[in-house]
Amino acid sequence: MSTNFGKITVVAKDGMTNLIRSIAAEKHEAGQPFYVLDLATIERLMDKWNHSFPNVKPFYAVKCNTEAALVTKLANLGANFDCASIHEIDTVLSLGISPNQIIFANPCKSISHIKHAAAVGVNLTTFDSKLEVDKIKKWHPKCHLLLRIKAPSASGSLRPMGKKFGVLPEEIEPLLHYACNVAGLKVVGVSFHVGSIAQDPTIYRQAIANARAVFDIAHYLGIPKMQILDIGGGFRSTPLFEEIASVVNEAVQDFFPDPNLKIIAEPGRFFPETAFTLVTHVIGKRVRGEKIEYWIDEGVYGSFRPTLYNSCFVGIKPISMKESCEIRESTIYGPSCDCLDKVAEDIKLPELQLDDLIVFYNMGAYSKCVGTKFNGFDMLTTPTYLVTTNST
Numbered sequence: 001m002s003t004n005f006g007k008i009t010v011v012a013k014d015g016m017t018n019l020i021r022s023i024a025a026e027k028h029e030a031g032q033p034f035y036v037l038d039l040a041t042i043e044r045l046m047d048k049w050n051h052s053f054p055n056v057k058p059f060y061a062v063k064c065n066t067e068a069a070l071v072t073k074l075a076n077l078g079a080n081f082d083c084a085s086i087h088e089i090d091t092v093l094s095l096g097i098s099p100n101q102i103i104f105a106n107p108c109k110s111i112s113h114i115k116h117a118a119a120v121g122v123n124l125t126t127f128d129s130k131l132e133v134d135k136i137k138k139w140h141p142k143c144h145l146l147l148r149i150k151a152p153s154a155s156g157s158l159r160p161m162g163k164k165f166g167v168l169p170e171e172i173e174p175l176l177h178y179a180c181n182v183a184g185l186k187v188v189g190v191s192f193h194v195g196s197i198a199q200d201p202t203i204y205r206q207a208i209a210n211a212r213a214v215f216d217i218a219h220y221l222g223i224p225k226m227q228i229l230d231i232g233g234g235f236r237s238t239p240l241f242e243e244i245a246s247v248v249n250e251a252v253q254d255f256f257p258d259p260n261l262k263i264i265a266e267p268g269r270f271f272p273e274t275a276f277t278l279v280t281h282v283i284g285k286r287v288r289g290e291k292i293e294y295w296i297d298e299g300v301y302g303s304f305r306p307t308l309y310n311s312c313f314v315g316i317k318p319i320s321m322k323e324s325c326e327i328r329e330s331t332i333y334g335p336s337c338d339c340l341d342k343v344a345e346d347i348k349l350p351e352l353q354l355d356d357l358i359v360f361y362n363m364g365a366y367s368k369c370v371g372t373k374f375n376g377f378d379m380l381t382t383p384t385y386l387v388t389t390n391s392t
């Protein structure tokens with residue numbers, strides 16, 4: 001991991017820009033972008049989570065951002081973890097986190113990954129097919145299972161899960177019967193994921209109602225009482241979050257009056273999105289009439305991959321070395337030779353020069369972790385500097 005553990009700079013909220021300037025001046029020339037992670041933001045988000053969801057344990061979905069300092073901070077704040085592969089499991093375990101705190105929330109796992117989970121003691125996973133039951137029975141029969149059901153609506157989130165995951169309503173009874181009564185495995189609950197960036201809080205209510213139906217089917221099949229409801233991810237730290245939380249809390253009361261039910265969630269984007277700031281350099285420039293085009297040292301084969309779908313969430317702040325600059329219509333390209341590698345188009349920016357900084361906010365979700373080495377630009381090892389902002 002590339003995190004500078006040990007050194008956390010404390011900075012006033014309005015001192016970020018100066019800090020960024022000084023890191024850039026001392027350590028990073030053009031061609032070397034870097035991240036700043038504000039650990040105080042993670043603390044504030046955990047407070048927000050606990051306040052809105054006092055009875056829902058978050059299992060942070062580490063695929064969203066695997067930065068060690070982030071995962072460690074979340075563990076210290078009481079989070080558990082959602083992993084999908086051997087590598088993610090090992091990353092979390094290597095930070096001293098217990099296997100009991102991990103859910104292997106990938107409904108289709110290769111045998112080697114199932115064996116690894118058994119070997120290291122990760123004993124909770126999800127499934128949505130008969131073959132998965134067979135594999136788990138053979139390689140990890142003590143594992144507890146959650147049945148992954150399909151989330152209700154395709155339009156309730158910006159990136160729905162589509163056909164890939166979740167059983168259909170008519171598959172529930174035969175699959176539960178097979179897993180519990182034929183294979184003899186322990187199905188202890190139900191999970192769903194409404195899709196990333198949920199837009200419509202009522203899809204959580206529908207999904208929770210559907211989960212209730214599964215609990216009832218299990219009861220009818222004579223399966224030991226299920227205990228876990230896993231409401232998945234899809235959350236962002238926006239005002240909609242509180243609305244979703246109250247819809248979920250109310251639906252749980254309505255459909256699951258049992259006080260012994262254990263409710264968990266798998267938030268990904270919620271925690272890192274607003275805590276990470278990406279700092280890039282202007283590495284090239286072309287003036288064409290009224291418009292200016294810039295090249296920077298990060299692009300869509302690196303942290304900007306998600307901006308291909310939802311660039312609207314990212315905040316852009318230029319930091320120029322010159323004082324007053326004229327505002328110009330601007331386009332920003334990434335460094336590779338692919339014409340798709342464009343970060344922003346027709347935005348208003350003060351005119352920038354070679355080596356000036358362009359800072360991007362809200363860059364913590366599905367950013368560095370989806371980077372590549374395409375064209376020889378290594379977008380996987382961008383370093384992260386840790387800060388704690390205090391707002392007083």
Ligand SMILES: *Cc1c(COP(=O)(O)O)cnc(C)c1O
Nearest residue numbers: 061196233234235266267268269
């Ligand atoms: C990706 C993923 C998550 C996290 O999703 P967000 O939309 O980032 O909250 C949670 N659970 C599962 C199973 C996932 O695949």
